[in-house]
Amino acid sequence: MHEGYERRVHFLGPQETEHWLRRIESHTDLFQEVRAKAGMNLPYRVIDGFDVRDKLPDVYALIDGPLRAALEESAGTRLELMRDRKRAIRIQWYRSRSEGLRWHLDGGLFSVVLTLKNTNEGATEIIPRSLSRYLKPIPYVLFPFPRVLECFPSDVIRSEPGDLILIHGGVTIHRGTNPSDVGERLVLVASFDPLDRRPTPVWDWLARKLNY
Ligand SMILES: O=C(O)CCC(=O)C(=O)O
Ligand SMILES: [Fe+2]
Numbered sequence: 001m002h003e004g005y006e007r008r009v010h011f012l013g014p015q016e017t018e019h020w021l022r023r024i025e026s027h028t029d030l031f032q033e034v035r036a037k038a039g040m041n042l043p044y045r046v047i048d049g050f051d052v053r054d055k056l057p058d059v060y061a062l063i064d065g066p067l068r069a070a071l072e073e074s075a076g077t078r079l080e081l082m083r084d085r086k087r088a089i090r091i092q093w094y095r096s097r098s099e100g101l102r103w104h105l106d107g108g109l110f111s112v113v114l115t116l117k118n119t120n121e122g123a124t125e126i127i128p129r130s131l132s133r134y135l136k137p138i139p140y141v142l143f144p145f146p147r148v149l150e151c152f153p154s155d156v157i158r159s160e161p162g163d164l165i166l167i168h169g170g171v172t173i174h175r176g177t178n179p180s181d182v183g184e185r186l187v188l189v190a191s192f193d194p195l196d197r198r199p200t201p202v203w204d205w206l207a208r209k210l211n212y
Pocket of ligand 1: 113177
């Protein structure tokens with residue numbers, strides 16, 4: 001995983017992408033609103049991991065099947081969904097410029113981001129691993145000061161529907177941006193850990209506090 005991430009452009013073909021998008025768009029009632037908490041995070045909408053498992057089992061199978069296999073190949077290790085199953089899978093829907101995810105590290109060591117719709121020029125921005133590794137201990141400290149991280153060069157990945165990002169997201173700082181009020185972006189995100197990863201309760205608690 002060069003620089004902490006890898007892109008698989010057209011991981012899904014147009015018809016398959018359309019199929020999954022329609023499947024999720026027929027369940028918009030499952031989206032919960034994540035509100036901004038004291039400026040710590042940006043708002044967005046999410047279907048959590050429990051609802052995906054219980055109400056969208058075919059989406060769950062896509063994640064725990066082909067997406068996990070692609071991530072295992074790229075990471076070079078066997079993976080399982082991260083222990084916190086509510087947050088291990090997240091279908092995220094961004095509908096305005098004020099929505100997104102600030103600079104962060106993921107709760108699981110490795111993640112997938114599958115784009116199903118992107119009509120707002122949204123992007124995943126990644127601070128390459130060669131730089132991220134020096135910043136690793138401090139992103140949560142910097143959370144209230146997102147401008148600081150903006151000074152570091154980042155790769156801007158404007159994924160199209162069907163594109164997959166495989167990311168070493170537990171150690172590679174990244175964020176989700178949505179620069180336009182016109183259009184929307186819908187992504188399927190899942191975080192995994194190696195089979196033998198030790199629990200990180202303090203880190204998990206902090207991640208929950210700062211995310212949702
Ligand atoms: O919205 C994106 O492009 C990135 C999402 C992300 O990093 C996450 O959900 O952890
Ligand atoms: Fe992330």
